[in-house]
Amino acid sequence: xxxxxxxxxxxxxxxxxxxxxxxxxxxxxxxxxxxxxxxxxxxxxxxxxxxxxxxxxxxxxxxxxxxxxxxxxxxxxxxxxxxxxxxxxxxxxxxxxxxxxxxxxxxxxxxxxxxxxxxxxxxxxxxxxxxxxxxxxxxxxxxxxxxxxxxxxxxxxxxxxxxxxxxxxxxxxxxxxxxxxxxxxxxxxxxxxxxxxxxxxxxxxxxxxxxxxxxxxxxxxxxxxxxxxxxxxxxxxxxxxxxxxxxxxxxxxxxxxxxxxxxxxxxxxxxxxxxxxxxxxxxxxxxxxxxxxxxxxxxxxxxxxxxxxxxxxx
Amino acid sequence: xxxxxxxxxxxxxxxxxxxxxxxxxxxxxxxxxxxxxxxxxxxxxxxxxxxxxxxxxxxxxxxxxxxxxxxxxxxxxxxxxxxxxxxxxxxxxxxxxxxxxxxxxxxxxxxxxxxxxxxxxxxxxxxxxxxxxxxxxxxxxxxxxxxxxxxxxxxxxxxxxxxxxxxxxxxxxxxxxxxxxxxxxxxxxxxxxxxxxxxxxxxxxxxxxxxxxxxxxxxxxxxxxxxxxxxxxxxxxxxxxxxxxxxxxxxxxxxxxxxxxxxxxxxxxxxxxxxxxxxxxxxxxxxxxxxxxxxxxxxxxxxxxxxxxxxxxxxxxxxxxxxxxxxxxxxxxxxxxxxxxxxxxxxxxxxxxxxxxxxxxxxxxxxxxxxxxxxxxxxxxxxxxxxxxxxxxxxxxxxxxxxxxxxxxxxxxxxxxxxxxxxxxxxxxxxxxxxxxxxxxxxxxxxxxxx
Numbered sequence: 001x002x003x004x005x006x007x008x009x010x011x012x013x014x015x016x017x018x019x020x021x022x023x024x025x026x027x028x029x030x031x032x033x034x035x036x037x038x039x040x041x042x043x044x045x046x047x048x049x050x051x052x053x054x055x056x057x058x059x060x061x062x063x064x065x066x067x068x069x070x071x072x073x074x075x076x077x078x079x080x081x082x083x084x085x086x087x088x089x090x091x092x093x094x095x096x097x098x099x100x101x102x103x104x105x106x107x108x109x110x111x112x113x114x115x116x117x118x119x120x121x122x123x124x125x126x127x128x129x130x131x132x133x134x135x136x137x138x139x140x141x142x143x144x145x146x147x148x149x150x151x152x153x154x155x156x157x158x159x160x161x162x163x164x165x166x167x168x169x170x171x172x173x174x175x176x177x178x179x180x181x182x183x184x185x186x187x188x189x190x191x192x193x194x195x196x197x198x199x200x201x202x203x204x205x206x207x208x209x210x211x212x213x214x215x216x217x218x219x220x221x222x223x224x225x226x227x228x229x230x231x232x233x234x235x236x237x238x239x240x241x242x243x244x245x246x247x248x249x250x251x252x253x254x255x256x257x258x259x260x261x262x263x264x265x266x267x268x269x270x271x272x273x274x275x276x277x278x279x280x281x282x283x284x285x286x287x288x289x290x291x292x293x294x295x296x297x298x299x300x301x302x303x304x305x306x307x308x309x310x311x312x313x314x
Numbered sequence: 315x316x317x318x319x320x321x322x323x324x325x326x327x328x329x330x331x332x333x334x335x336x337x338x339x340x341x342x343x344x345x346x347x348x349x350x351x352x353x354x355x356x357x358x359x360x361x362x363x364x365x366x367x368x369x370x371x372x373x374x375x376x377x378x379x380x381x382x383x384x385x386x387x388x389x390x391x392x393x394x395x396x397x398x399x400x401x402x403x404x405x406x407x408x409x410x411x412x413x414x415x416x417x418x419x420x421x422x423x424x425x426x427x428x429x430x431x432x433x434x435x436x437x438x439x440x441x442x443x444x445x446x447x448x449x450x451x452x453x454x455x456x457x458x459x460x461x462x463x464x465x466x467x468x469x470x471x472x473x474x475x476x477x478x479x480x481x482x483x484x485x486x487x488x489x490x491x492x493x494x495x496x497x498x499x500x501x502x503x504x505x506x507x508x509x510x511x512x513x514x515x516x517x518x519x520x521x522x523x524x525x526x527x528x529x530x531x532x533x534x535x536x537x538x539x540x541x542x543x544x545x546x547x548x549x550x551x552x553x554x555x556x557x558x559x560x561x562x563x564x565x566x567x568x569x570x571x572x573x574x575x576x577x578x579x580x581x582x583x584x585x586x587x588x589x590x591x592x593x594x595x596x597x598x599x600x601x602x603x604x605x606x607x608x609x610x611x612x613x614x615x616x617x618x619x620x621x622x623x624x625x626x627x628x629x630x631x632x633x634x635x636x637x638x639x640x641x642x643x644x645x646x647x648x649x650x651x652x653x654x655x656x657x658x659x660x661x662x663x664x665x666x667x668x669x670x671x672x673x674x675x676x677x678x679x680x681x682x683x684x685x686x687x688x689x690x691x692x693x694x695x696x697x698x699x700x701x702x703x704x705x706x707x708x709x710x711x712x713x714x715x716x717x718x719x720x721x722x723x724x725x726x727x728x729x730x731x732x733x734x735x736x737x738x739x740x741x742x743x744x745x746x747x748x749x750x751x752x753x754x755x756x757x758x759x760x761x762x763x764x765x
């Protein structure tokens with residue numbers, strides 16, 4: 001005859017043994033992820049959900065709320081500045097992402113090939129990324145100021161001057177893109193370096209024995225095997241261009257969205273509506289649309305590139 | 315091992331529940347204890363927060379000293395203490411700090427605002443009616459032209475601490491280098507551009523108007539609109555932006571850029587920064603307000619400069635714009651009565667201390683014209699001599715108060731200025747389009763009057 005306590009202990013023991021190693025690993029994995037997941041949920045998921053709720057209210061910024069349904073979304077549809085912002089954002093991303101890709105990869109290849117000054121060059125190219133973005137923007141603002149800025153003087157000396165880098169709507173966005181590239185390329189260089197180091201050297205040695213030149217090696221070995229890294233770089237830089245803090249900080253410090261709204265990307269316009277005009281509901285609606293647009297673009301890109309996976313992994 | 319067990323007893327589920335219940339019960343139970351009550355009393359005694367943007371150790375030390383003395387004097391004589399809190403200028407003016415604070419119910423008890431922001435805060439319901447704290451004599455001490463844009467329905471919601479008329483400043487050295495002297499000071503728009511052309515060199519621009527979009531740019535552009543008899547709305551509250559005066563004013567700023575005598579990009583903190591633009595030699599003439607005197611005096615003592623009233627267009631009349639910040643109290647603050655009382659005590663009492671405070675701010679703190687008749691008298695000679703005297707005599711008499719507009723109106727005007735000044739748009743087409751947008755907004759606007 002067994003006691004009740006013995007039966008319970010046996011059940012507990014039996015329960016433990018039922019968990020397979022796979023399940024235990026599964027539980028452990030999720031427990032490890034739990035703190036981060038909770039953080040993401042509290043600081044990202046909840047604000048995003050609240051932002052979506054906020055977008056159907058008219059909020060004056062002083063505690064006044066009134067439900068307006070889709071009014072904020074309709075307003076967006078009829079707001080030329082929203083569409084202007086969308087166009088500027090798209091233009092900014094279209095210029096920034098390929099340039100960052102080319103410069104980041106170019107630097108990584110350059111640094112990888114240098115043996116003697118490898119560490120110095122890596123530090124040098126990464127250094128801009130360590131400086132405060134506001135300081136970067138202010139320094140560049142000074143360097144390209146009309147007439148007396150170092151860059152302005154240089155372009156004037158080369159007889160390609162006569163324009164204002166930040167004061168002319170035709171050049172302001174390009175200038176912002178170039179400063180953004182200068183600031184960010186060191187970061188992407190490091191990511192590419194990681195990707196390049198993962199490519200086995202034997203592939204290159206075999207290719208060289210077969211007589212493949214540097215261009216062929218780059219085209220048929222480096223580029224294909226960098227596919228996962230490239231996917232990551234393009235995705236991250238696209239998100240940074242569309243909704244990143246870097247884009248906002250550089251633009252806000254250097255031009256405040258001007259001249260004539262030429263650099264007013266959506267994130268700047270959203271900020272202006274929320275904090276300048278107190279239109280929190282309208283800003284939330286625009287932010288929601290921006291997130292949805294970004295998700296769609298990401299999904300399409302993901303589908304087209306198969307998430308950067310190699311073919312043999314499918 | 316056994317020691318460890320003693321030091322870290324095993325936490326059972328039952329134990330955890332018991333402990334949790336005890337803590338929860340304790341928290342609830344403490345509500346009735348005198349200690350907690352004392353905490354509540356202490357919360358009431360917490361100093362009221364006074365937000366402003368004059369940084370400790372900032373560029374003009376006398377301004378910070380004035381704020382500190384004002385608060386210290388109040389704290390010495392009143393039970394409800396006040397504490398100064400510095401907010402960087404970039405976060406304060408059109409920045410996120412105030413907006414986020416009020417949105418989260420944590421707005422300051424006392425703060426300062428310009429007319430450009432008045433309607434946002436008034437329409438948001440956070441401005442305290444300060445009229446009960448101001449006696450009739452003090453109210454009458456503020457000229458109507460100064461106080462009107464801080465009033466709604468005869469009640470005062472903001473007490474101005476200064477009047478800041480806009481003018482033109484010029485570099486004596488630049489004038490001399492171009493073979494000019496004070497007799498060549500331009501009186502018309504046409505002359506201004508001609509003189510600016512003579513002053514323009516490969517290293518320097520002849521004249522500067524604000525180029526960055528924002529409340530400040532609109533503020534500096536208004537006089538040019540008014541000088542030709544223009545305005546942005548009629549007395550009936552409809553748009554009057556589509557007028558020859560608007561087109562003329564937009565075109566004038568555009569011409570200054572297109573002729574190459576004015577920069578598209580400015581230096582330093584913005585168009586209000588005389589040190590980074592005028593004193594540095596980047597421009598020879600700068601459109602800036604009376605505060606430039608104290609800026610230059612504090613940071614470029616050896617710089618020789620002169621001032622002159624804004625030139626006028628053909629058939630126009632002289633008028634300039636007078637800005638200025640005002641003390642306001644948060645109607646939803648922790649002790650809004652004390653906050654309101656402080657604002658009135660500081661700037662709007664007939665007590666000599668209050669009058670002297672205003673006069674001191676305008677003469678020693680920040681070269682300004684006083685917003686009170688009594689302070690003008692108290693300042694005495696300071697307002698009739700030197701550069702401030704010149705402002706008082708020649709520039710200030712044509713001052714019209716800075717308009718107070720809702721953000722939507724500001725943006726429409728701002729875009730019109732930007733599109734023509736830097737975007738090269740046609741002034742007439744821009745004025746017409748902006749006027750239509752203004753009409754669309756004004757027809758549905760329901761807040762306090764736009765002035």
